[in-house]
Amino acid sequence: MLEYRTQAFNGYAVKYSPFFDSRIAVASSQHFGLVGNGRLYVLGLTSKGIVAEKWFDTQDSLFDLAWSETHENQVLVAAGDGSIKLFDIGLDEFPIQSWKEHMREVFAVHWNLVSKDTFCSSSWDGTIRVWNPTRPTSLFTLPIHSCTYSATFSPHSPSLLSSVSSDSHFRLFDLRTPASASNHLVLTIPIHSAQASTQLSSTQVPGPAGQFPPNEALTHDWNKYRSSIVATAGVDRLIRTFDIRAPGQGPLVILPGHDYAVRRVTWSPHLSDTLLSASYDMTCRIWTDGSAKSEPIHAGVEGFGGDQGRELGRMGRHTEFVCGVDWCLFGSEGWVASTGWDERLCVWDVREFMGP
Amino acid sequence: MADALCGPSTALQTFQKQTSADRTLQQDRLTARQVPAESFRSLPGPNTGILDAEFEAFQAGHPLQAGYPEPDLFYHGPPAKSFQRNIGQQPSPDWASDFQNLHLNEARASPIPQAQFHQHVPLQRTGGWHQDFSSQQDQLSPYQPQQQKRPADQNYSGWSYGYTGGLMPQHNTTLSRMAQQKQPERRAEDVYDEVAFERAFDAAREEMQQSEESAHRKNTQVDEGLHDTKDEESQGWLDHNQIGSDVILDEAQKREEEGKEADDGEELARTAGQLLENVKGDQSQKFQESNFLSLMRQLRDKEVRVEGDKLVDVSNSSFTS
Numbered sequence: 258m259l260e261y262r263t264q265a266f267n268g269y270a271v272k273y274s275p276f277f278d279s280r281i282a283v284a285s286s287q288h289f290g291l292v293g294n295g296r297l298y299v300l301g302l303t304s305k306g307i308v309a310e311k312w313f314d315t316q317d318s319l320f321d322l323a324w325s326e327t328h329e330n331q332v333l334v335a336a337g338d339g340s341i342k343l344f345d346i347g348l349d350e351f352p353i354q355s356w357k358e359h360m361r362e363v364f365a366v367h368w369n370l371v372s373k374d375t376f377c378s379s380s381w382d383g384t385i386r387v388w389n390p391t392r393p394t395s396l397f398t399l400p401i402h403s404c405t406y407s408a409t410f411s412p413h414s415p416s417l418l419s420s421v422s423s424d425s426h427f428r429l430f431d432l433r434t435p436a437s438a439s440n441h442l443v444l445t446i447p448i449h450s451a452q453a454s455t456q457l458s459s460t461q462v463p464g465p466a467g468q469f470p471p472n473e474a475l476t477h478d479w480n481k482y483r484s485s486i487v488a489t490a491g492v493d494r495l496i497r498t499f500d501i502r503a504p505g506q507g508p509l510v511i512l513p514g515h516d517y518a519v520r521r522v523t524w525s526p527h528l529s530d531t532l533l534s535a536s537y538d539m540t541c542r543i544w545t546d547g548s549a550k551s552e553p554i555h556a557g558v559e560g561f562g563g564d565q566g567r568e569l570g571r572m573g574r575h576t577e578f579v580c581g582v583d584w585c586l587f588g589s590e591g592w593v594a595s596t597g598w599d600e601r602l603c604v605w606d607v608r609e610f611m612g613p
Numbered sequence: 614m615a616d617a618l619c620g621p622s623t624a625l626q627t628f629q630k631q632t633s634a635d636r637t638l639q640q641d642r643l644t645a646r647q648v649p650a651e652s653f654r655s656l657p658g659p660n661t662g663i664l665d666a667e668f669e670a671f672q673a674g675h676p677l678q679a680g681y682p683e684p685d686l687f688y689h690g691p692p693a694k695s696f697q698r699n700i701g702q703q704p705s706p707d708w709a710s711d712f713q714n715l716h717l718n719e720a721r722a723s724p725i726p727q728a729q730f731h732q733h734v735p736l737q738r739t740g741g742w743h744q745d746f747s748s749q750q751d752q753l754s755p756y757q758p759q760q761q762k763r764p765a766d767q768n769y770s771g772w773s774y775g776y777t778g779g780l781m782p783q784h785n786t787t788l789s790r791m792a793q794q795k796q797p798e799r800r801a802e803d804v805y806d807e808v809a810f811e812r813a814f815d816a817a818r819e820e821m822q823q824s825e826e827s828a829h830r831k832n833t834q835v836d837e838g839l840h841d842t843k844d845e846e847s848q849g850w851l852d853h854n855q856i857g858s859d860v861i862l863d864e865a866q867k868r869e870e871e872g873k874e875a876d877d878g879e880e881l882a883r884t885a886g887q888l889l890e891n892v893k894g895d896q897s898q899k900f901q902e903s904n905f906l907s908l909m910r911q912l913r914d915k916e917v918r919v920e921g922d923k924l925v926d927v928s929n930s931s932f933t934s
Contacts (some may be wrong), residue, residue, distance in 0.1 A: 267905075289905055291881075292919050388737075484649050539899050598905050 258574065259604040261307035266296045268596030270321045270521075270581040276329035278587035280305070280310070281604070283596050288437055295319035297341050299346050303603065311346045323366045325390070326373040333376060335363035341378050343390060358395050363566060372415035379408035384541055385430075388514060399430055399440050406475045406491075412452030414485035421489050425449050425471035429501055444461050444504055448474050448489050452507045453515045469493060476521045482529035483548070490519035498546050498566075510566040520580045525592030531569075533607065535579035541572040541595050543607045570611035575599050590601045878918055885912040 266285035274280035279302040287293030295315040300307050325331035331348045331353070339359035342352035356471035360379035364524035368376040375396065379385045386395040395421040396465075402426035403532045411417035418441075449469040454580035480486035486509070490496040494515045497508035517537035525531035530549035534542050546566040576597035584590035591606040889909050892900055900906060908924075911917040916928040 288924055289908065292922055292924060294922070517892075539903075573899075576899055577903055 258606075259302070259307050260325050261298075261300055261309070261602040263298060263600045263602060265600065266298075267598040267600060268581055268602060269319060270327075270601060271325055271391070271594045271596040272322055272581075272583050273585050273587075273594060274324050274329065274587060277319075280493065280600070281307075281583075281594050282322055282332050283581070283602050284319035285596070285600075286337070289598055290318040290337065292319065293318065295334070297322065297332060297344060298327065299332070300602065303456045307604065313344050313350065313352070314375065315342065320362060320363075321365045323368045323376060326368045326370060327390075331390075331489040333366045333368065335366045335378060337362045338585065339363060339380065339382070341366055341388070354390065356388060356393070359384065359397075361404075364404075365408050367409040369415055370412045371410070375410075375415075377408050377410060377418055379405035379420055379422075380553070381405075383422075384443070385418065387418070387432075394399060397436070399442070401428065401459055404473075406473070407584055409477070409479060411479050411484070412481055419477065419479070419487060421441060421448065421477045421491070423473045423534070425474055425491070427474070427477060427489055427499060428486065435527035444501060446499055446501075446504045448499075448508075448528070449493070450507045452511065457584070469495075473518075475518060478523045480524045480529060481526050482603075483609070486548075488522050488524060488532055488546075490515075490522045490534060492517060492518040494536075496532065496544060512544050512568070513568050514542060514544075514568045515540070517604070519580065523582055523584060525574070525590065526584050526586050528603055530566075533582050535582040535583060535597070537578040537594060538577050538599070539573065539577060539579060541570040541575070541579055541582055541593075543571070543611060545569055570607065571611045572603075572605060572607075574603055575601060576607075647798070881919060882913050882915055885909040889913060 263283060263285050266287055267289045268283050268285045269290065271286040272282050273284070281302065283298040283300065284296045285298065295318045297313045297315070297319060298309055299311040299542055301310045310578040315334065315336055315337065317340070320337065321335040323333045325333065325343070325483070325525075328345075330343050330375055332346065334342050334344065336342060339361055340355055340357040341355075341363055342356075343354040343358075345353045353560045359378065359380035359382050361471055363378050363380045365379045365462055366376060367378075370430045375387055375389055377385055377387045378402070383401050383403055383405060385399040385405060385408045386403060399418070399420075401420060401422050403422040403426075405420050406423040407476050408418065408420040411419065418430040418432060420428050420430075421599045422428070425448050427446040427448055428442060429445075429446075430441040431443045432441050434441050434443060449471045451469070470493075472491055474489055476489035476491065477489040480488070485500050485502045486498055487501065488498045494512075494513065494517060496509070496512040496515075496519060498510045500506070512532070515534065515536040515538050519534050519536045522535050525533065528549065530545045530547065532544040532546065535543065536542070544566055548566075572595070575595065575597040577600075579595055579597035581594075581596040582595050585594070589606075591608040592601060592604065593607055594604045889906065892906065908917065911926075916926065917928050918925050
């Protein structure tokens with residue numbers, strides 16, 4: 258495990274560069290994001306450990322970041338004052354572009370992984386905006402009417418965009434549909450909906466007929482291999498997976514285990530069934546959703562599988578809320594980075610923390 | 614100028630000749646002609662050919678009228694077509710002589726009817742000569758017998774009279790909509806005897822003044838009514854446009870203002886208290902030693918206050934996050 262201390266700044270998000278296996282960016286804020294400045298770290302993994310290659314200070318707290326998919330030196334950050342800034346790490350101090358249209362804190366930015374010419378942002382003001390980095394204003398706005406903590410493009414289609422928000426709903430937007438009264442909204446799934454009876458699992462959380470009260474959803478991610486599968490998580494401490502082809506059947510799998518709200522969940526770029534989560538219970542956990550039972554996976558994880566999803570391991574090194582995790586795209590499939598409010602960035606291999 | 618005419622022609626001059634020619638009339642006609650070419654449209658539009666007669670007359674140099682008639686708002690169906698056919702059968706120059714045959718004799722016999730005819734033109738303020746004609750006949754009902762004096766081949770005007778009479782309410786609306794259009798004042802002047810005209814005009818001026826005013830007032834009212842509707846429509850459209858994100862932004866702004874009114878410190882202390890309440894049961898070492906939770910405790914107990922961009926320790930001991 259490698260560590261880097263983001264002195265006086267509490268980490269909110271971490272992302273590996275899609276261009277270099279040794280470059281990591283961390284978005285962080287002073288005073289846990291309550292007040293104060295933000296700082297974007299660009300860190301390099303070297304033989305001498307993690308070193309800061311560059312950092313940019315911002316006026317307001319930073320809550321999320323996204324690497325440009327078209328330019329290896331550019332990073333987007335989402336700021337607490339409602340602005341989105343694009344930094345070029347070849348330059349000093351100032352962002353090369355700044356967009357200010359959101360009225361409240363921006364909680365998520367995500368680059369379109371397929372067409373690579375747009376990115377989206379979501380905000381507390383209840384909107385998602387879609388942007389082109391070369392344009393000074395947003396391309397269009399998708400109203401959510403609820404504080405939207407997370408918005409991402411599908412990694413499989415340039416025109417599918419999804420979000421989860423405070424109202425406990427997953428929304429899917431298809432930008433190919435005409436911009437009518439529905440504003441491209443094609444699907445809404447209540448995250449707290451009951452599991453279909455055929456999906457009842459051993460991990461089913463006890464409750465009256467599988468019912469759950471609505472809870473704020475904080476994060477979601479698209480599976481990188483199965484294009485219709487998304488995972489969501491939030492304040493109710495449960496990670497769920499949904500199939501957008503069957504929105505009515507409820508969650509495919511429910512993964513209980515975290516003691517507090519789950520702040521971030523992300524699918525492995527290497528394994529179709531593996532999830533990584535970061536939580537306010539100060540742990541990161543590795544999960545399988547049980548979909549890879551018959552697939553021969555590499556030797557170290559023969560114990561994978563089972564009919565249902567389960568926790569594979571947990572990393573408890575962080576001493577404050579963990580807010581950001583990301584998988585490394587390069588090299589062997591287990592490397593991840595995590596950051597949290599303990600002013601630490603940890604780079605580690607999930608296989609070290611997985612049980613037998 | 615001599616240079617331009619006699620000197621060597623330059624490309625720019627040739628181009629200027631091309632562009633200075635006014636081809637708008639031909640272009641209008643050509644675009645209108647394209648409509649029937651679309652095979653799936655079995656019926657030509659209501660306005661097809663409505664300008665043809667006038668165009669022919671214009672090309673032939675006849676002082677027909679000053680402006681285009683505005684396209685008729687109301688589709689009159691087959692009657693309109695037969696009307697056009699009639700126009701074709703009766704080339705436009707003829708209608709002026711028809712008028713002469715009709716009214717001029719009477720005008721010479723007695724100035725009053727002719728004066729009425731002339732004052733009627735500003736009243737009508739219509740662009741289309743046929744509408745002028747037919748509606749004039751409508752309102753000059755005392756002279757109906759005179760129209761019957763026309764030659765038998767003039768049946769079209771008699772026919773259109775009945776047609777207009779049947780659709781009179783609609784026609785009035787159309788006329789008022791055409792009120793802005795420049796009216797064809799010069800139509801008959803050249804033909805009529807100037808002296809007789811002047812005399813008739815003076816004689817009838819006072820008589821018609823009142824009715825003209827009232828008619829004008831009526832027209833203005835109708836126009837205002839139209840404008841009112843337009844305004845309402847446009848405003849309604851604007852209101853409609855403000856949906857979705859705009860409304861959200863408004864709400865967000867309102868919320869922001871309300872939030873500023875409330876005491877931020879109290880709010881933060883309360884939130885911190887709630888958060889601590891939620892983790893109260895957690896006795897793990899990590900939670901006991903958490904900097905964040907200790908900050909929350911300080912906020913709850915008002916030992917730390919948010920001032921601008923900084924956290925200020927109120928209880929003297931210096932604060933570090």
